[in-house]
Amino acid sequence: MKIILKVNDRARDVNVEPRKTLLDTLREDLALVGSHAGCEHGVCGACTVLLDGEPARACLMFAVQADGYEITTIEGLAPAPGELSIVQDAFCETHGLQCGYCTPGMILTAHSLLRREANPTREEIVDAISANICRCTGYGQIIEAVQFAAERLRKANSQRSPTGADADLQDVEAVGANALHGGGR
Ligand code: FES
Numbered sequence: 001m002k003i004i005l006k007v008n009d010r011a012r013d014v015n016v017e018p019r020k021t022l023l024d025t026l027r028e029d030l031a032l033v034g035s036h037a038g039c040e041h042g043v044c045g046a047c048t049v050l051l052d053g054e055p056a057r058a059c060l061m062f063a064v065q066a067d068g069y070e071i072t073t074i075e076g077l078a079p080a081p082g083e084l085s086i087v088q089d090a091f092c093e094t095h096g097l098q099c100g101y102c103t104p105g106m107i108l109t110a111h112s113l114l115r116r117e118a119n120p121t122r123e124e125i126v127d128a129i130s131a132n133i134c135r136c137t138g139y140g141q142i143i144e145a146v147q148f149a150a151e152r153l154r155k156a157n158s159q160r161s162p163t164g165a166d167a168d169l170q171d172v173e174a175v176g177a178n179a180l181h182g183g184g185r
Pocket residue numbers: 036037038039040041042043044045046047048057058059060
């Protein structure tokens with residue numbers, strides 16, 4: 001059946017079997033292979049995407065169920081081709097990834113958390129990523145990555161808005177690329 005998926009701010013026409021998962025559709029029909037297939041039954045979080053900004057398991061839903069949502073995949077976070085978002089860069093800088101299999105899901109989960117909470121506690125970060133399994137890092141550096149990203153985003157936000165008014169995370173990510181590389185740790 002024909003559906004329109006709005007993925008990373010682009011409307012995409014797809015023709016899918018009604019029982020095809022969103023994960024398989026993203027990977028096979030839209031070539032968005034950053035959403036990883038791990039357990040494929042809702043346990044590992046490797047397939048995490050954002051639906052209207054909230055983390056969701058792409059392996060647990062049919063593509064047809066995603067019609068009407070704003071879908072964000074890891075490919076949609078970078079401010080420009082060849083650049084990394086602040087959250088992505090923080091994972092690199094703090095060695096918050098090793099094999100990288102869990103990383104897109106972790107980063108999207110972190111992105112969602114930082115969108116609603118600019119200064120999360122360690123416990124809030126642990127709680128947010130608790131549904132995402134990492135077999136490599138031991139989680140310490142992932143938590144550090146989220147804390148580091150939060151710090152940089154707050155700095156970019158205050159530079160952009162001296163009054164302290166909240167700015168959209170996506171906008172801050174876009175204008176924050178310079179602050180990011182000039183800001184240091
Ligand atoms: S692949 Fe979806 S939760 Fe593991």
